Amino acid sequence: xxxxxxxxxxxxxxxxxxxxxxxxxxxxxxxxxxxxxxxxxxxxxxxxxxxxxxxxxxxxxxxxxxxxxxxxxxxxxxxxxxxxxxxxxxxxxxxxxxxxxxx
Amino acid sequence: xxxxxxxxxxxxxxxxxxxxxxxxxxxxxxxxxxxxxxxxxxxxxxxxxxxxxxxxxxxxxxxxxxxxxxxxxxxxxxxxxxxxxxxxxxxxxxxxxxxxxxx
Numbered sequence: 001x002x003x004x005x006x007x008x009x010x011x012x013x014x015x016x017x018x019x020x021x022x023x024x025x026x027x028x029x030x031x032x033x034x035x036x037x038x039x040x041x042x043x044x045x046x047x048x049x050x051x052x053x054x055x056x057x058x059x060x061x062x063x064x065x066x067x068x069x070x071x072x073x074x075x076x077x078x079x080x081x082x083x084x085x086x087x088x089x090x091x092x093x094x095x096x097x098x099x100x101x102x103x
Numbered sequence: 104x105x106x107x108x109x110x111x112x113x114x115x116x117x118x119x120x121x122x123x124x125x126x127x128x129x130x131x132x133x134x135x136x137x138x139x140x141x142x143x144x145x146x147x148x149x150x151x152x153x154x155x156x157x158x159x160x161x162x163x164x165x166x167x168x169x170x171x172x173x174x175x176x177x178x179x180x181x182x183x184x185x186x187x188x189x190x191x192x193x194x195x196x197x198x199x200x201x202x203x204x205x206x
Contacts, residue, residue: 001113008111008128010104010159011200012140018198021140023126025111037115037124056113095121097114 001056001099003027016043022100031101038089038096046086050103053089054078058096063088104159104202106130119146125203134204141192141199149189153206156192157181161199166191 006025013022013034020043022036038060053062054077061072062079065086073079081087083103109128116125116137123146125139141163156165157180164175165182168189176182184190186206 002110003113004110005108006111007105007107008109008126008138010106010138010202012124012138012198014140014198018121018124018140018142021115021121021124023111023138035111035113035115035126037117037121039121095115095117099113 003033015045016041019043033102034100036098036100038091038098040091040093040095042088042090044086044088047081047083050081050083052078052080052101052103053087054099054101056097056099058091058094060089060091060096060098062090106136118148119144122146136205137203139201139203141194141201143194143196143198145191145193147189147191150184150186153184153186155181155183155204155206157202157204159200159202161194161197163192163194163199163201165193 005028009024019039019041022034024034055073055075057075059074061070063070108131112127122142122144125137127137158176158178160178162177164173166173
């Protein structure tokens with residue numbers, strides 16, 4: 001999976017002591033996406049814009065803020081997180097590779 | 104620092120249990136580069152193609168295979184590694200962000 005005709009930002013984003021690392025791209029239309037890797041563990045992220053998390057390799061589970069339901073997500077699937085909210089994501093075993101698109 | 108009009112590969116490259124993570128881009132001319140983050144530690148990488156490592160944030164030191172000289176590299180500087188060789192890179196303190204260009 002790849003994105004063509006984008007601008008790639010060189011400096012990465014490092015979260016949770018490097019357990020989650022992403023690099024940002026901007027599409028020709030100006031949309032921002034981040035391409036990231038999540039190492040095994042459990043992490044909480046807050047959102048400003050709404051976002052779509054697409055799992056491209058590995059798997060994870062997530063719980064949206066305000067929910068008690070844990071949802072399993074396999075590679076090839078995605079989930080949406082509302083704006084001004086957040087989610088807890090858990091990865092077991094292999095690193096989870098994702099694309100995050102900001103809406 | 105950014106690269107425009109590139110193709111970005113979504114799946115990242117994970118080395119040393121995630122202590123080094125990069126994402127690859129292809130330029131319009133077909134050149135491959137990786138945009139990466141190195142967490143503190145010491146790592147050895149082998150090369151097939153020759154490569155240029157440009158440090159864009161943070162700092163590191165490196166020793167080329169066959170050399171005993173450790174060279175410090177600050178952000179904004181780069182070093183070249185010959186083909187079919189390798190280097191040991193050491194990062195202290197803050198994560199080191201780099202662009203690796205394959206020649």
